[in-house]
Amino acid sequence: MTLKEKLIILSDSAKYDASCSSSGSNRKNKEGIGNGALYGLCHSFSNDGRCVSLLKILMTNCCIYDCKYCLNRKSNNQKRAIFTPEEICSITLNFYKRNYIEGLFLSSGIIKNPDYTMEKMIETITLLRKKYHFNGYIHAKAIPGSSNYLVKKLGVLVDRLSANIELPSENGLKLLAPDKKKNKIEEIMHFVKENQSKAFTPAGQTTQMIIGASKETDQMILKQSETMYKNYKLKRVFYSAYIPVNKDKLLPTLNIPPLKREHRLYQADWLLRYYGYKVDQILDENHPNFNILLDPKADYAIRHLNEFPKEINKANYYDLLKIPGIGPTSAKKIISSRKFYTLEMKDLQKMGISLKRAKYFILCNGKYFANKKVFQKEFLINNLILEEEKKENNTNHQLSLWGKNENLSV
Amino acid sequence: MKIYLYKEGLLNLLELITFLLETNRKPDFIKEENYETNLLDEVIDLQRNPRKNLWKNWEKNIGKKALKTILYVYISETKEKELIIYYFLKNALKYKENIFYIRNLKCVNKTIQISERVRHEIHKQKGFLRFKETKNHFLYGEIEPESNILYFLAKHFKERLKEEHFLIHDKKRHLLCVYDTVNVYLIKEEEVKKLEIEYEKEELDIEDLWKTFFQTIAIEERKNERCQKSFMPKKYWKYMIEMEDKL
Numbered sequence: 018m019t020l021k022e023k024l025i026i027l028s029d030s031a032k033y034d035a036s037c038s039s040s041g042s043n044r045k046n047k048e049g050i051g052n053g054a055l056y057g058l059c060h061s062f063s064n065d066g067r068c069v070s071l072l073k074i075l076m077t078n079c080c081i082y083d084c085k086y087c088l089n090r091k092s093n094n095q096k097r098a099i100f101t102p103e104e105i106c107s108i109t110l111n112f113y114k115r116n117y118i119e120g121l122f123l124s125s126g127i128i129k130n131p132d133y134t135m136e137k138m139i140e141t142i143t144l145l146r147k148k149y150h151f152n153g154y155i156h157a158k159a160i161p162g163s164s165n166y167l168v169k170k171l172g173v174l175v176d177r178l179s180a181n182i183e184l185p186s187e188n189g190l191k192l193l194a195p196d197k198k199k200n201k202i203e204e205i206m207h208f209v210k211e212n213q214s215k216a217f218t219p220a221g222q223t224t225q226m227i228i229g230a231s232k233e234t235d236q237m238i239l240k241q242s243e244t245m246y247k248n249y250k251l252k253r254v255f256y257s258a259y260i261p262v263n264k265d266k267l268l269p270t271l272n273i274p275p276l277k278r279e280h281r282l283y284q285a286d287w288l289l290r291y292y293g294y295k296v297d298q299i300l301d302e303n304h305p306n307f308n309i310l311l312d313p314k315a316d317y318a319i320r321h322l323n324e325f326p327k328e329i330n331k332a333n334y335y336d337l338l339k340i341p342g343i344g345p346t347s348a349k350k351i352i353s354s355r356k357f358y359t360l361e362m363k364d365l366q367k368m369g370i371s372l373k374r375a376k377y378f379i380l381c382n383g384k385y386f387a388n389k390k391v392f393q394k395e396f397l398i399n400n401l402i403l404e405e406e407k408k409e410n411n412t413n414h415q416l417s418l419w420g421k422n423e424n425l426s427v
Numbered sequence: 428m429k430i431y432l433y434k435e436g437l438l439n440l441l442e443l444i445t446f447l448l449e450t451n452r453k454p455d456f457i458k459e460e461n462y463e464t465n466l467l468d469e470v471i472d473l474q475r476n477p478r479k480n481l482w483k484n485w486e487k488n489i490g491k492k493a494l495k496t497i498l499y500v501y502i503s504e505t506k507e508k509e510l511i512i513y514y515f516l517k518n519a520l521k522y523k524e525n526i527f528y529i530r531n532l533k534c535v536n537k538t539i540q541i542s543e544r545v546r547h548e549i550h551k552q553k554g555f556l557r558f559k560e561t562k563n564h565f566l567y568g569e570i571e572p573e574s575n576i577l578y579f580l581a582k583h584f585k586e587r588l589k590e591e592h593f594l595i596h597d598k599k600r601h602l603l604c605v606y607d608t609v610n611v612y613l614i615k616e617e618e619v620k621k622l623e624i625e626y627e628k629e630e631l632d633i634e635d636l637w638k639t640f641f642q643t644i645a646i647e648e649r650k651n652e653r654c655q656k657s658f659m660p661k662k663y664w665k666y667m668i669e670m671e672d673k674l
Contacts, residue, residue: 021639028643052587058554059658061669063645066654070554073644111633112640114566114591115558116584117668260648274648353528367530369540 018098024108026098030078030089031124033262034181034225035255039070039119039154041220042176049150051113051120053176053220058119071122071156072112076100076138080126084183084194086230088262089126099128102141106149113153120154120176121145131162135171142174154220159209161201168208169217177220177252180205182245185238189231192267206249213250221252228282229259229275230268234305239285239296246289256282281307288313291345292338315341315401318378322394328380329365330355341401342375362386373404430456430464432472433509437501441485442477444513448520457509489519493526499542502575511537548572549579555663556580558593559634562625566593569666577604581611634668641669 040057061069077099078089089095105123112118123142127134138157145151156177159168172178180202184190187199202224209222224245226238233241242254258274285307288294292314299313300306308316318325318341327336329351337348347370354360354368362381365372376386377397385392431454433443440457447454464470486494497512505511514534519526530536558566566588570580577597581604584593588606595604601616616622664670 021636024636024640025643028640032644032646046586046589048589050588050590054553058550060554061641061667062655062659063641064652064655065645065647065649066651066658067645067649068658069641069644072640108636112637114588115560115633115637116554116556116568117637119554258649260646276649350528350530353525354530357522357525357529358531364531367536369543 020104020108023098023100023104024074026096027075027078027100028073030126031073031075031122033088033257033260034073034122034124035067035257036156036179036223036225036253037068037070037073037122038253039156041252042154044152044154044176044219046152047150049152050110051151051153053152053154054119060116060118070119071154072109072118072120073122074100074105074108074124076105076123076125076134076141077128078126079128081129082127082194082196084197085263085265085267086193086227086259086261090263093263100141102137102144105141106145106151109145109153110149110151113151118153120156122156124158125160127160131160132164132167135160135163135167139167139171139174142171146174156220159205161197161205163205165208168205169212172209172212172217175218177222178205178209178218179223179225180209181225182241183225183227184231185226185228185233185241186231189233193231203249206245206251210249222249223251223253223255225255225257227259228256228279229271235278235282235285235307236296236300236302236305238282239289239300242286243289243296254286256286277309278307281309281313285313293335310402310405311398312341312405314339315374319394319398319401322397325378326380326385326392327378328383329360330382340375340378342371342373373408374401377401428455428468430454430458430462430468430470432458432460432462432470434460434474437498438477438481439475440501440509440512441481441497442475443473444509444516445478445481445485446473446475447513448517454510454513456507457513485516488523489516489526490524492524493519496538496542499545499574500538502578503541503545503573504575505541508541511541545574545576548574549576551663552576552580553583555659555667556595557666557668559624559626560630562627564592566591567596567624568593569596569598571599571662571665572597575600575602577602577613580604581606581613585611638669 038057040055042053043055044053046052057070059068059070063069078095079097079099080089080091083090083092109121113120123138125134125138142155142157155175156179157171157175159171159178159180161180182202183194183197190197190199206222209218213221228238245251245254256279258276258279259271260274261268261271285299288299289296299317307313311319318339324339327340334348334352337343337351338345350368350370351360359382362372377400431443431447433439443457460472482494497515500508500512511534515538518529518532518535522529526535527539552570552572556568556570558568561567577595580595585606590608592608593606603614603616603619605612605614664674
């Protein structure tokens with residue numbers, strides 16, 4: 018098998034992992050090649066609009082597990098391949114030198130057992146770091162079920178580790194990934210959290226959940242994220258819209274992956290991490306799923322109209338953050354500027370703050386953007402939906418397709 | 428029209444502006460010395476040399492961030508960059524570090540907008556630049572940026588590719604930046620006798636591997652070329668190996 022054929026097989030099987038970020042590490046270049054860029058760098062964008070930052074590959078797609086949703090499950094009659102450590106080093110270095118990539122994202126199917134797989138990965142990454150003095154970004158998968166001393170060994174070599182929780186609930190995992198155990202995955206997360214330092218996974222840990230392969234509601238999914246952020250200090254939870262690669266009676270049949278739902282979850286995740294929201298504020302038993310037509314913050318605002326419109330010149334930081342279209346950067350700009358002069362609508366525009374959605378929820382120096390009489394639920398909803406459609410038509414034509422496929426059945 | 432002239436370079440411009448502010452002179456225009464003037468203009472060429480600690484003193488006075496911001500405006504090559512910098516500095520003397528929040532002043536708003544655009548371009552270009560390894564083991568990369576960002580790219584790659592020789596070619600400005608594992612040199616194209624770039628066959632194999640990876644990593648079911656284009660605008664594609672044939 019040629020190197021090119023291997024690369025096709027082993028990057029094709031790695032592509033469903035959503036994480037590609039290269040941020041969080043400022044590893045220095047000591048007598049070698051490469052360094053970390055703290056804010057991360059995107060080196061390309063594939064035609065699905067996803068950032069290409071790392072050489073994302075599997076060490077091997079051979080696997081002893083039989084997870085229903087996975088292309089590499091052992092019951093699939095698939096072409097299998099395995100990279101040697103030298104091959105991985107050679108591709109990484111050649112790509113890095115030419116500035117194609119920011120580093121390596123190494124994952125793997127399970128060969129023999131978790132410990133053996135981890136040892137092989139460690140061998141490869143040791144070679145890259147020690148023999149070739151590579152100081153670029155490395156993100157590695159920690160294999161659930163492997164021994165702590167191996168996780169420790171891997172963690173001091175890489176910038177980021179991740180263990181995928183895969184499905185939002187234990188039931189989902191039991192049903193679709195019977196070989197994976199939730200407690201094993203959480204053990205790894207716990208271990209990484211306890212050991213995290215400048216010398217051990219400086220860029221922290223992340224995880225990923227598949228959305229739409231099992232029955233969980235958005236509320237259950239986000240609750241799971243909230244718990245994990247709290248317990249394991251995760252940098253990110255990635256949500257990956259389920260794409261059917263296998264046929265199985267336990268799996269839903271979808272023609273189009275639930276991208277819109279994935280998008281809403283990312284928006285809500287953002288609210289948890291940067292806006293100080295709790296899941297209970299945005300979803301509850303009566304609204305266990307997000308409104309597909311409105312982003313979570315607009316949806317929240319519509320349900321709490323009595324708190325709006327807010328006066329830009331008076332509202333405090335957290336109140337400003339509740340305004341659809343205004344994020345931490347904009348809120349900080351507003352607070353710093355209004356000390357010096359009274360803000361009007363046009364001043365916000367000058368600061369680069371988009372008013373497309375915000376204008377419906379704010380007063381500037383007592384003034385509303387239109388006749389105050391229009392401040393009515395129906396009017397706001399209609400206009401927000403129109404704004405969203407406009408945005409989608411401009412950048413994301415594919416998202417709107419999804420609406421037709423809303424009812425998932427498992 | 429009063430036009431003040433300065434010799435190319437931000438320090439020379441800064442010296443001139445400092446002098447104008449000290450002596451309360453109000454320029455209609457500030458232009459580089461090779462600027463073509465017409466008969467009606469009153470052209471003043473003071474030929475001042477930058478004084479000692481000019482940059483440092485400004486930094487002490489109005490903050491590092493403000494100085495870095497005017498550097499971005501300077502390399503943006505915006506048509507009236509000099510006047511924008513003049514008014515920005517004039518106001519910075521009054522508002523100090525708070526200058527960034529006085530966005531209702533036109534010069535402040537312009538300065539911030541331009542500097543953000545330049546910073547954005549530097550960031551994008553750091554990722555999108557592509558090197559090719561030549562026969563004599565030089566990494567050669569071509570760019571056509573909107574702003575004159577060569578210095579910032581050199582700084583980035585010098586740290587990252589410490590032990591490699593590299594050459595970044597700004598084809599729009601006919602400028603080259605060379606790194607020989609010790610120093611970075613900025614050279615004008617016309618100063619180079621002959622620029623011979625040749626590649627080994629192996630280079631094509633690696634490019635082919637990269638293109639293969641790039642195609643494989645995309646998920647067909649999520650195809651969204653509009654989104655791709657908005658993150659990676661077409662103007663960068665010309666020198667990106669994986670996009671060349673899409674143009």
